[in-house]
Amino acid sequence: MNPSSLAVHCQNVVKIYDTGDQKVTALNGVNLDIALGELMMLVGPSGCGKTTLISVIAGILDQDSGYCEVFGEDLLNMSNQHKLNFRARNIGFVFQAFNLLPALSAAENVSVPLIINGMKRNDAERKAVAVLEQVGLGARATALPSELSGGQQQRVAIARALIHSPRLIVCDEPTSALDHETGHNVMTLLKDVALHNDRALVIVTHDARIFDFADRIAEMDDGHIVEVKGVGVQASPASTSKACTPVAAKP
Amino acid sequence: MNHIAIKMLMGDRGKYLGIVMGLTFASLIMTQQPAIFLGLMSRSYSFISDVGLPDIWVMDEKVQFVDDIKPLQDTELYRVRGVSGVEWAMPMYKGLLKARLADGTFQTCNVVGLDDATLIGGPPVMLEGRLEDLRRSDGVIVDIDGARDKLGKPSPMSGGKPIALKVGDSLELNDRRAIVVGIAKVTRTFQSQPVVYTTYSRAKNYAPKERKLLSFVLVKAKPGQDLAELTRRIRATTGLAAYTREEFMSLTYEYFMRNTGIPINFGISVLLGFIVGAAIAGQTFYNFTLENLRQFGVLKAMGTSNWTLLRMILLQAVLVGTIGYGLGVGLTALFGYSMRHTILAFKFPWQLLLFSGAGVSLICVFAALISILKVIRLEPAIVFKG
Amino acid sequence: MQVKYTLPILAAAGFLFAAYTVINSNKPIPVAPVVAPPASAPFTSFIAGSGIVEAKSQNIAIGTPLSGIVKTVAIKVGDKVKVGAPLFYLDDRDTRAELAVKRADLAKARAGVNEAKASVRDTQSLSALAEAITDRRAISSEELLRRRNALLINTTKLGSAEALVQQAEAALTTTQTTLARLVVQAPINGEVLQVNIRPGEFAQAGALNTPLLVLGNMEQLHVRVDIDENDAWRFDQNSKAVAFLRGNPNFKTDLIPAYVEPYVVPKKSLTGDSSEQVDTRVLQALYSFDRNQLPVYVGQQLDVFIEARDYSGDGRPPL
Numbered sequence: 001m002n003p004s005s006l007a008v009h010c011q012n013v014v015k016i017y018d019t020g021d022q023k024v025t026a027l028n029g030v031n032l033d034i035a036l037g038e039l040m041m042l043v044g045p046s047g048c049g050k051t052t053l054i055s056v057i058a059g060i061l062d063q064d065s066g067y068c069e070v071f072g073e074d075l076l077n078m079s080n081q082h083k084l085n086f087r088a089r090n091i092g093f094v095f096q097a098f099n100l101l102p103a104l105s106a107a108e109n110v111s112v113p114l115i116i117n118g119m120k121r122n123d124a125e126r127k128a129v130a131v132l133e134q135v136g137l138g139a140r141a142t143a144l145p146s147e148l149s150g151g152q153q154q155r156v157a158i159a160r161a162l163i164h165s166p167r168l169i170v171c172d173e174p175t176s177a178l179d180h181e182t183g184h185n186v187m188t189l190l191k192d193v194a195l196h197n198d199r200a201l202v203i204v205t206h207d208a209r210i211f212d213f214a215d216r217i218a219e220m221d222d223g224h225i226v227e228v229k230g231v232g233v234q235a236s237p238a239s240t241s242k243a244c245t246p247v248a249a250k251p
Numbered sequence: 252m253n254h255i256a257i258k259m260l261m262g263d264r265g266k267y268l269g270i271v272m273g274l275t276f277a278s279l280i281m282t283q284q285p286a287i288f289l290g291l292m293s294r295s296y297s298f299i300s301d302v303g304l305p306d307i308w309v310m311d312e313k314v315q316f317v318d319d320i321k322p323l324q325d326t327e328l329y330r331v332r333g334v335s336g337v338e339w340a341m342p343m344y345k346g347l348l349k350a351r352l353a354d355g356t357f358q359t360c361n362v363v364g365l366d367d368a369t370l371i372g373g374p375p376v377m378l379e380g381r382l383e384d385l386r387r388s389d390g391v392i393v394d395i396d397g398a399r400d401k402l403g404k405p406s407p408m409s410g411g412k413p414i415a416l417k418v419g420d421s422l423e424l425n426d427r428r429a430i431v432v433g434i435a436k437v438t439r440t441f442q443s444q445p446v447v448y449t450t451y452s453r454a455k456n457y458a459p460k461e462r463k464l465l466s467f468v469l470v471k472a473k474p475g476q477d478l479a480e481l482t483r484r485i486r487a488t489t490g491l492a493a494y495t496r497e498e499f500m501s502l503t504y505e506y507f508m509r510n511t512g513i514p515i516n517f518g519i520s521v522l523l524g525f526i527v528g529a530a531i532a533g534q535t536f537y538n539f540t541l542e543n544l545r546q547f548g549v550l551k552a553m554g555t556s557n558w559t560l561l562r563m564i565l566l567q568a569v570l571v572g573t574i575g576y577g578l579g580v581g582l583t584a585l586f587g588y589s590m591r592h593t594i595l596a597f598k599f600p601w602q603l604l605l606f607s608g609a610g611v612s613l614i615c616v617f618a619a620l621i622s623i624l625k626v627i628r629l630e631p632a633i634v635f636k637g
Numbered sequence: 638m639q640v641k642y643t644l645p646i647l648a649a650a651g652f653l654f655a656a657y658t659v660i661n662s663n664k665p666i667p668v669a670p671v672v673a674p675p676a677s678a679p680f681t682s683f684i685a686g687s688g689i690v691e692a693k694s695q696n697i698a699i700g701t702p703l704s705g706i707v708k709t710v711a712i713k714v715g716d717k718v719k720v721g722a723p724l725f726y727l728d729d730r731d732t733r734a735e736l737a738v739k740r741a742d743l744a745k746a747r748a749g750v751n752e753a754k755a756s757v758r759d760t761q762s763l764s765a766l767a768e769a770i771t772d773r774r775a776i777s778s779e780e781l782l783r784r785r786n787a788l789l790i791n792t793t794k795l796g797s798a799e800a801l802v803q804q805a806e807a808a809l810t811t812t813q814t815t816l817a818r819l820v821v822q823a824p825i826n827g828e829v830l831q832v833n834i835r836p837g838e839f840a841q842a843g844a845l846n847t848p849l850l851v852l853g854n855m856e857q858l859h860v861r862v863d864i865d866e867n868d869a870w871r872f873d874q875n876s877k878a879v880a881f882l883r884g885n886p887n888f889k890t891d892l893i894p895a896y897v898e899p900y901v902v903p904k905k906s907l908t909g910d911s912s913e914q915v916d917t918r919v920l921q922a923l924y925s926f927d928r929n930q931l932p933v934y935v936g937q938q939l940d941v942f943i944e945a946r947d948y949s950g951d952g953r954p955p956l
Contacts, residue, residue: 051632051635052632054635055632055635058552060551060552060630060631060632060634061630061631061632081556084554084555084556085554086554087552087553087554088553088554088555089554091554093549093552093553093634095549095634095635096635099545099546099549099634101255101258101259101262101546101549102262102263102546103258103259103260103261103262103263104255104258104259104262108255108258112255112550112553113553113554115252115255116252116550116553116554116555116559117554121254172635267644268644271644282655300666301666301669302669303666303667303668303669304668304669304671326865326867326904326919329684329685329686329687329863329864329865329868330685330865330867330868332678332685332942333683333684333685333868333871333945335680335681335682335683336681337678338675338677338678339675339676339677340685341675366675367883368672368673368675368883368884369671369672369673369674369675370671370672370673371669371671371675372669373669373670373672374669375666375667375668375669376667382669382670382672383672438666471675471677473677573645573648574644574645574647574648575648576648576652577645577647577648577649577650577651577652577655578644578647578648578651579651580651580652580655581647581648581650581651581652581653581654581655582651583655584651584654584655584657584658584659585651585654587658587662588654588658597662598662598663599655599658599659599662599663600659600663601659601663603659604655604656604659
C-alpha cells in the first residue's frame, strides 16, 4: 500500500498497565495499517486490548514501546501542546456512552470541537446546527441530551465527531447501547456521512450485526491482531495466534 | 470554553445549589460572627465615640479604660486650659451612682456631668426635650433604653413591661431629686447601664462627697494643631495622661481584648465557621469536579489543554464563590437589619466585607486547587471506559 | 434557567445590601451640638483661670453697732446710696423714753439753778443790807456773820445746781447718740447688693456669716482671678488678660491689672457647694475692666485667660 494513503501505521505497539501490585499487558506487539477512505473495525473479546489500541491511535494514551504513526506523525515523540492541537484538529470521537455534556444543548455539544479549535461561539453553533441537519436532527438543536433518545444522542455525538472535519474518527462501541434498528441507522449514517476518501474510520465493536458495514475487520485477542480480513475480500493473516485471555504477570 | 464551564456548573442544579449554600453558610458565619464580635467590642468604647466634639481626653495617668475612673482635682481643668494649643477644655464627671426608682428598688446608673455653660459632651441624639433643658433646676436627661427598661416604672400588671420614664418624671439620685427633662439616644455601652446626663455642678451634688470629682477633661485642639504633639505637651505640662479620641478608644478596646474572654470565644466560632464552610464548600466542589471528571476527560481527549481546563475550574470556583459570598454578606446584612432595634451588638465595617471576601476566596482557591490537581492528573483514556 | 439567573441576581442584591449596610451603619455618630460655644484663649501661650466679679471697694458687709429689732429698712436691693444715708432703723422706743427722762432731768436741774439763783439774790440782798449798816451796834456781829455765810452757801449751791444742769445735758447727749446709733448709715457712696434683714428681725451686732446688708461701689468692678499655684510661676501681672462671659463668649473684655494679693490662699469654692473642698491653693490677681463692654453682675463667674510666656511646654523656665 502507498504510505501516503495510510491513515494509521502501527508497528509492534506494546502497552502494559501498571496497577501497582500487578502488571497487565494490554497490547503485546500490535501491527496495524489503516488506509484513508477505509472503515476499519476492531473486534474481539472484552479485555483483549481494542480500547487501548484506539486510545494509542487517537493519541490519548502513550504506548510503552513500538511505533505508531498517524497521518505520518509520530505521536509518542510529539510535544504535549502539539499533540493536543493534533488531536483537536484531526481526530473525532464517538463513544459507547455518547459522553455528551449533559448541561449543553445538542447544538452546543456539537460545537465544542470547533470552540476547542478556537472558533467563535456563535459561528461554531451556527455550523453545529447545519451539521445536525446533516444527521437529521436539525429540529432538536436546542434539546438537552437528557431530552433525546439514545439513537438521537449518538447522532449528536457523530455530528460532534464530524463537525471539525477530522481525518480520523475513532468510535468506541457506537451501537452497543442501541437497539438493532437504531444501531443500523447510526452505522448507515456513519458510513454515508462520515466516510470519504480523505478520512479513515476506526470502530471498536463486538456487535456482529454491523460487521457488514466494515471495509476490513481486525480481530484482536490477548493484545494481538489475530486476523485482518476484508469483507468480501480474502482474509489475510496479520499476526500469530495466541491464547485469548489477557496475560497477567507478577512484576 | 467559559460558557461551557458555566453551563457545566449550573447544569447540575442540585450540586450547584449545594456548593453555593456551603459557601453562603461559610461567608455568613465569617461575616456575622465577627460583626457581632466587633459590635460587642465597639460597645466598650461607645461612650467615647458618642462624645464627638473633643479631640483629646485628659485623665489620671493610671486610667486603664473608659470606665476606670480615677478622679482629678478641679484645678487640673485650668492647668489643661493653660496648655498652649488648647482651644478649649471642659470638665466631665462620669461615675456610677445608684438611682432609687419609684418602686423602691435601686438601679446603678452611669451619671455623666457636663460643663454647666457649654454642655459639651452631651448625648448625640435627643429624642425628646433639648440639651439646654439641663439648665432647668434638677434637670437630667436619660437615655431611651434606660428609660424604657431599667429605669422604667413597674408595670401595673405583674410581669408586664415596665412603663417608660417620661419627661417630667422624677428620679432619686443619691437621695436627691432629679427631674427628667429629656430623653436621648446613645450608643449602647458594654455594661448597658442606663445613662443619666446632668450638669457638672449638679453631678457633684449627686455624687458621694469626695475630694476629687473631675473624671475627664475634654480638650479641643486649636485648628491646625498636631494632636500627637498636643497630647505630648499636655502630658509634659500637667503630668496627666492625655489621649486622642482614637487612642483612648483603642486603649479601652485593648483592655477588653486582654482582660475578657470575648476575643477568644468569637475567634473560635469564626474559625469554626471557616473550617465548616471550607469543608462543606470544598467537599461539594471537589465532588462536583469528580463527577464531572468524565466530561473533563472528554474535553481533554478532544484536545482541550490543561491550562484551559484550569481556567474553566477557576471560573467555576470564582462564580460559586462570588455568589456564595454575595448571598452570605447579604444575609448578614439582613440579619443586622432585622436586629437593629434589639439589644444585639452588630457592627459591619467595610473591613469585614474584605475579611469574609478573603475567607471565601481562600475556600474557593483551596477547593479549586484539589479539583484542578485531579483534572490535570486525569488520563483522557478513561473516556473509552464504559 | 431560573436558577441560573436567580442566584447571581440574589447574590448581587445581597452584596449591594451589605455594602449599603456598611455605608449606612458606619456613618459617624452625630456630634452633640454645643449649647453655648466655649471660650477659647486668644493667646498662643496663656494661663487659664476662673474669675469672680466683685466691686472695686470689695463688698462691704454692713454691720450694726447695736443689737436690736429692726424697725424700718430704708433701702432696697439695687438702691444707690450716698455717704451717710440711713440704711435701716432699729427699734428706738426704749431710748426715746429715756431721752424724755433725761430732758425732764435737765429741766429739773435748770429749775434748781433758778432756785439757787433766787436764794443767792435773797441772801445777797440781806447781806448787802447788813453790810450797809455802819453802826456795828445796830446789828450783831453774829447776825452779820450769819448773813455773809448764807450768801456764800447760796452762791456755792448755785454752782452745784449749774453742775447738775451740765450733767443732765451730758446724759441727754448720750441718749441722743444712742438714738443716732440705732440708725445704720451708708459708709460710702455705693449700691446695695444684698439685703438680708427685714423689719421685725433681730439684727445682731458683731461679725456675721450672713451680712445684714452688702454694699459695694459698682462704678468700678474688679475680677478676682484664681490662678492655680502650679501655674503661679508663669504669671506675670503686666501681661495681657481677657475675660469671657460664661455662656456667651461673644461678650469679652480686656482686663486691666489692678493688684495681686501676694498671699496664696486655699481655693475657695466658686460653685457654692460647701462640701467642695479642694486642697489646692490659688494666687489671686485682681483686674479692673470696662463695665460697658461686659454686662455682668457682681458675683458672676468669668473665664479668664492671661497671656504667659511660652516655655515650649517642658514646664521648665529657660535659663
